[in-house]
Amino acid sequence: MWREASANEISYLRKASTMLHLSTSAWATGTVLFHRYCAFVNTNKDPHSDLLPTHISIMLCLYLATKVTEEPRKQRDIINVGYKLAHPDSTFLPISSSTLSALRVTLTQGELILMRALGFNVTVDLPHAWIASTLYGMMWWERNGQPPDDTEMVDVRAKRVAGTAWVVANAVVERGLVDREPARLIAAACIYIAMDNHGEKLPAKSLDEWADIWAKSTGRRIEAVRALIEQSIDVPLIIEQFNIQHDQKPHSLTEK
Template sequence: MLNKHSFDNPLLTNDQLVQSISQRCGLSAKLEQQLLQHGCELIQSAGIVLSLPQVAMASAQVLLWRFFHVCSLTEFSLRDVAMGCLFLASKVEESPRKIKDIINVFDYVIKKQRQHHHQQSAITPLEPFSQMFYDLKNGVTIAELQILRHLSFNVQVQLPYGLLVNYLQCLRLTSHSRVPQMAWNYLNDGLRTCIYVCYQPTTIACAVIFLAARQGQVKLPTKPAWWVVFGASLPDLYHISGHLLSLYAQPPPPGLPLTVEELLEYRNTLPS
């Protein structure tokens, strides 16, 4: 019989949920959310270019959320920590990538995103012996050490993808035309929200099925309730669904800051 604790992840405390360290340092909850979403998008985009498996990209995004709930965005560069999370996750998931490749890909992805918003000319590749390259290399190296230190070397991430497949099989939904793919997409999109640091994988897997089944107008057993059989509660399913749906309602604005210095300048341009 499967140990119910074998899939447990460290979750946020009540104090962290009420007010994060970044918010205590003067960042608004909205800006913090936008920055973390942006950091996750950078990780996903860079991971795709680096041909990393989804499990490595997903683990890196969860590590980003974990780190910035014990450290402040006003003290650590979002760009450097995002690179550090992907570098670390690629090793943990046994798909290591060279640090220079991660730096070059992040630089390219960031330049491409900012070019799109400012309509600049062709992207200039990063010079391998430039000061910028050495600054980025130093940044990602320090970030990796800070991640390990502040997370007490607990960088293992249990993900709900395997659970989702098992639950879909149990509910006889694997052959449905829409629900499995929608649920899988919700798992991926949920990485840009706080759900992976607020709920265990079993609850997240149930929530994406719950939302996908509602969107696909599929009725599932209620006597007994199927989510209770899998160890989830209805309020948690509603909360997770709310986080996912709010993600689509308000995408992050363009031009978000990626370093501590950029963040300071950016905050000064915001209305008081």
């Protein structure tokens, strides 16, 4: 049986991250690590069983992510959040709890097992930072390096595209596509999708020119990454849900 991160497991990761007050970076890093763990299980000799219980492996991935992103959380808090999600009707475990003590031992031992499964590779390059830096550069490059006449309008335009690109990048993380392509290319493809959704024109003569400047790649490669994303994710639905949530209506960047 092929081991893939299920929708319930992805939802579990999101809920746990929210309860732990983690940033997008920490949540996304933990999610990528979990996808890597699932990939390792698929190469294991016994594909019918995980090395670790599902909830333990998920919380361990988040625990490692808090260390990697320098957003440390107490082991007790990690355990309590995981336990609460697994047992919604229960209360948080007190310090004196034997269950808490047992789970501490399990988490400590499981961390080494997880690290070995990941090949001690916990470095994750996320597309989110590339989205921010690329759009910031594009906003000024569009005006040939000169401050725009209507700074407020440009800010609104950039934020609208950034918000849509960001939510697409989140879906890329959840779908396990981050390790499939370089983060910079994924970011460019997310921006390309977002700009197209908002009727935005690339601030360049052609896609090839834009891709070369901002993704250090070719337009054909960006199109391929975009195709990968759109084949794996229901992009229109994700964007529609995002627009409804934020009360945004797609419109042209040239709209006054």
